Amino acid sequence: MKDSLRRFQVEKISAEGWEEEETSVIAEKPVTLFLNDKEVVTLLATPENLKELAVGFMLSEGWLQENKPIQRVEVDPGGSVRVRVNYHPAMSEKLFLRRTITSGCGRGTIFYNVLDSLGAKRIRSAARISKEQVFRLMRDLNQRSVLYRKSGSVHGAALAEGKKIRIFCEDIGRHNAVDKVLGAAFLQGVSPAGKILLTSGRVSSEIMVKAIKRRIPFLFSYSGPTDLAVDMARQTGVTLIGYVRGNRLRIYSHGERVGR
Amino acid sequence: MKDSLRRFQVEKISAEGWEEEETSVIAEKPVTLFLNDKEVVTLLATPENLKELAVGFMLSEGWLQENKPIQRVEVDPGGSVRVRVNYHPAMSEKLFLRRTITSGCGRGTIFYNVLDSLGAKRIRSAARISKEQVFRLMRDLNQRSVLYRKSGSVHGAALAEGKKIRIFCEDIGRHNAVDKVLGAAFLQGVSPAGKILLTSGRVSSEIMVKAIKRRIPFLFSYSGPTDLAVDMARQTGVTLIGYVRGNRLRIYSHGERVGR
Numbered sequence: 001m002k003d004s005l006r007r008f009q010v011e012k013i014s015a016e017g018w019e020e021e022e023t024s025v026i027a028e029k030p031v032t033l034f035l036n037d038k039e040v041v042t043l044l045a046t047p048e049n050l051k052e053l054a055v056g057f058m059l060s061e062g063w064l065q066e067n068k069p070i071q072r073v074e075v076d077p078g079g080s081v082r083v084r085v086n087y088h089p090a091m092s093e094k095l096f097l098r099r100t101i102t103s104g105c106g107r108g109t110i111f112y113n114v115l116d117s118l119g120a121k122r123i124r125s126a127a128r129i130s131k132e133q134v135f136r137l138m139r140d141l142n143q144r145s146v147l148y149r150k151s152g153s154v155h156g157a158a159l160a161e162g163k164k165i166r167i168f169c170e171d172i173g174r175h176n177a178v179d180k181v182l183g184a185a186f187l188q189g190v191s192p193a194g195k196i197l198l199t200s201g202r203v204s205s206e207i208m209v210k211a212i213k214r215r216i217p218f219l220f221s222y223s224g225p226t227d228l229a230v231d232m233a234r235q236t237g238v239t240l241i242g243y244v245r246g247n248r249l250r251i252y253s254h255g256e257r258v259g260r
Numbered sequence: 261m262k263d264s265l266r267r268f269q270v271e272k273i274s275a276e277g278w279e280e281e282e283t284s285v286i287a288e289k290p291v292t293l294f295l296n297d298k299e300v301v302t303l304l305a306t307p308e309n310l311k312e313l314a315v316g317f318m319l320s321e322g323w324l325q326e327n328k329p330i331q332r333v334e335v336d337p338g339g340s341v342r343v344r345v346n347y348h349p350a351m352s353e354k355l356f357l358r359r360t361i362t363s364g365c366g367r368g369t370i371f372y373n374v375l376d377s378l379g380a381k382r383i384r385s386a387a388r389i390s391k392e393q394v395f396r397l398m399r400d401l402n403q404r405s406v407l408y409r410k411s412g413s414v415h416g417a418a419l420a421e422g423k424k425i426r427i428f429c430e431d432i433g434r435h436n437a438v439d440k441v442l443g444a445a446f447l448q449g450v451s452p453a454g455k456i457l458l459t460s461g462r463v464s465s466e467i468m469v470k471a472i473k474r475r476i477p478f479l480f481s482y483s484g485p486t487d488l489a490v491d492m493a494r495q496t497g498v499t500l501i502g503y504v505r506g507n508r509l510r511i512y513s514h515g516e517r518v519g520r
Contacts, residue, residue, distance in 0.1 A: 006487040011511040011518075013391050018520065023510065028464055028486035044465060044488075131273050152503065153462045153484035172464060172486055202413045204432060205288055205304060224413035226288035226432055227266040228304075243412065250283065251271040258271075260278065 003027060003047045004147055004170075026151040028172050034082040035063060035089055046147070046154065046171045047079060049180045053171070054081035056183025060210050063089045066186070073187070123237040125194055125217035130259045131249065133163055134220055138244040141198045142222075144168045148200070157181045160196040174201030178210050192216050203229045203242065212236050217257065220244055225252055263287060263307045264407055264430075286411040288432050294342045295323060295349055306407070306414065306431045307339060309440045313431070314341035316443025320470050323349045326446070333447070383497040385454055385477035390519045391509065393423055394480055398504040401458045402482075404428045408460070417441045420456040434461030438470050452476050463489045463502060472496050477517065480504055485512055 005024045012021040032042045033054050040063070045053055051073045058064045064085060072084040137160050142148075145156040147170045157177035158168040167190070169180035178199060185192050193215035199207060203225035211219045212232065219233070220241045233240035233253040240252040251258060265284045272281040292302045293314050300323070305313055311333045318324045324345065332344040397420050402408075405416040407430045417437035418428040427450070429440035438459060445452050453475035459467060463485035471479045472492065479493070480501045493500035493513040500512040511518060 008487070008490055008512065011515045012508070013511070014508040021510070025485060025487045025490055025512075028488040151484060153486070172462070202432070224411060225285060226413070227268070227285045228288040230268055230285055248272070248274040250281070251273070252268065252285075255271045 005150055024150045026147060026154050026172050029079055032080045033057065034080060035091070036084055037082070038091075040091070043173075043176065045173060045176045049169050049171075049184065050075045050079070050081050052169065052180045052183035052187060053176055054083050054183065055186055056179030056181065057176075058083060058089075059182060059186060060179055060213065062213075063091050064186075065090070066214075070187075121212070121215075121236065123212065123215050123217050125237070125257070127194060127217060128257055128259050129196070129218060129239070134241055134244060134249060134258070135247060136163060137165065137196065137198055138220060138222065140165050141168070141200065145170060145200070156198075156200045158198040159185050159190070159192055160198055165198070166190060166195075174199060175206060175210075177201070178207060182210065182214060196220065199223075202226070203240065205229050205232060208232045208238070208240075211238060217254075220249075224250075265410055284410045286407060286414050286432050289339050292340045293317065294340060295351070296344055297342070300351070303433075303436065305433060305436045309429050309431075309444065310335050310339070310341050312429065312440045312443035312447060313436055314343050314443065315446055316439030316441065317436075318343060318349075319442060319446060320439055320473065322473075323351055324446075325350070326474075330447075381472070381475075381496065383472065383475050383477050385497070385517070387454060387477060388517055388519050389456070389478060389499070394501055394504060394509060394518070395507060396423060397425065397456065397458055398480060398482065400425050401428070401460065405430060405460070416458075416460045418458040419445050419450070419452055420458055425458070426450060426455075434459060435466060435470075437461070438467055442470065442474060456480065459483075462486070463500065465489050465492060468492045468498070468500075471498060477514075480509075484510075 004027050006027055007022050008025050010021055010023050012019050027046055028044050029047045030042050031045050033040050068087055071086050074082045141156055141158050147154045154170050154172055155174040155177040156170050158165045159181050167181050167184045169177055171177040196218040197211050197216045199221050202223045203221050205228040208229040218239050222244055224242045230252045239254040239257045241249050243250045264287050266287055267282050268285050270281055270283050272279050287306055288304050289307045290302050291305050291310055293300050328347055331346050334342045401416055401418050407414045414430050414432055415434040415437040416430050418425045419441050427441050427444045429437055431437040456478040457471050457476045459481045462483045463481050465488040468489040478499050482504055484502045490512045499514040499517045501509050503510045
């Protein structure tokens with residue numbers, strides 16, 4: 001955690017006037033990922049859980065296979081992460097689905113193909129959850145957010161099972177926080193399928209795709225979803241709950257899994 | 261605005277119990293950009309101010325030149341935007357600086373080159389601002405955020421001059437909101453140089469780069485910056501103010517421009 005926060009001398013203005021103050025600021029560093037010695041991407045991320053970030057990102061992109069082991073993951077002192085697998089990774093340009101999809105990395109129409117292919121794999125889960133469980137898990141997410149409390153500008157994500165958070169990570173980027181959690185799950189041999197994904201951030205289509213790919217039937221957020229994320233959740237069978245605040249929440253899809 | 265919000269039937273749980281409710285959800289659509297008939301990128305964005313988004317994004321990437329006119333910008337009904345210029349656009353891969361920089365689009369080391377080249381262009385501005393002006397502008401940003409009030413999950417950005425907001429835009433993405441504002445400024449013939457950029461979102465290095473490229477000496481946010489953004493602001497001469505909330509704020513850099 002010590003590399004994830006930096007102390008800065010700033011000036012603070014409040015009702016008490018103008019004063020000098022030392023404050024914590026969240027760290028953002030370029031992290032270059034290598035897969036089998038090939039440089040594949042540079043992410044801007046908070047420099048902790050970098051092995052988990054690399055693995056989670058590569059899984060989200062579809063470059064690594066969920067059912068095959070990773071040989072080695074190493075973090076260089078300079079911040080690069082090297083992942084090695086003993087199979088030929090599927091560096092398909094088709095699955096490179098991000099906020100920006102450059103013509104070099106895939107075509108706009110790919111987006112719709114991804115939606116189509118996801119729609120085909122419906123998530124069937126008989127798991128149920130109570131509203132008290134949702135409130136408790138989201139309170140727990142908040143309590144674990146150490147960097148958030150110290151710097152104010154960071155996203156938290158977690159993988160939970162039943163009433164317990166199993167894995168928790170933070171990052172300046174909401175995509176990174178989710179990728180770190182899913183990478184950690186893979187490295188610990190925990191399958192996310194059937195479990196619960198928690199996020200502090202907005203649920204855009206990209207976050208929803210990460211959950212659907214891992215067959216996660218529950219996705220909860222403090223914040224709200226986009227219309228595309230709601231469409232995808234309804235189509236694929238994800239219970240999407242947003243605006244979990246205090247004792248309030250909104251169920252956007254598949255409320256039949258929430259006990260009354 | 262009508263395309264930017266969609267109504268969904270959801271279930272709401274609160275202290276009053278469980279009820280059906282119709283709620284507004286922010287829209288997210290893939291928007292494919294073409295520059296001189298070449299497909300260049302697909303963004304996920306809220307479908308309003310798409311001309312401004314296309315132009316602002318292409319300026320941020322360094323593909324369009326600030327001092328040359330645009331011949332035509334057209335939005336297709338399907339959501340594509342076609343930008344035409346009568347010069348050869350600099351589609352330099354070097355300037356493709358985003359959250360993820362793929363090996364196809366640029367190398368990790370490029371990032372440092374961008375910082376170096378930005379550091380060289382110091383922003384010298386004799387402009388001054390009072391703390392009351394900062395509070396008033398950020399209150400004004402909040403009041404204009406119509407989509408935010410209706411959907412809760414959207415970012416606002418604005419270009420201001422003196423005490424007045426000149427241009428305001430919203431988007432599901434904080435990068436998009438800023439690009440829309442800067443694209444609108446270009447299309448209206450308003451130079452952002454010397455003016456004030458307001459954002460509701462976190463100030464990461466990418467947001468800071470957009471401001472520095474336009475020679476904007478003031479950047480204010482409700483939220484906090486990253487350490488990299490603070491470093492860049494200090495190095496290039498941007499007055500960076502964060503956590504503007506009620507009558508409190510924090511000055512991270514170049515407080516000499518804030519009147520006492």
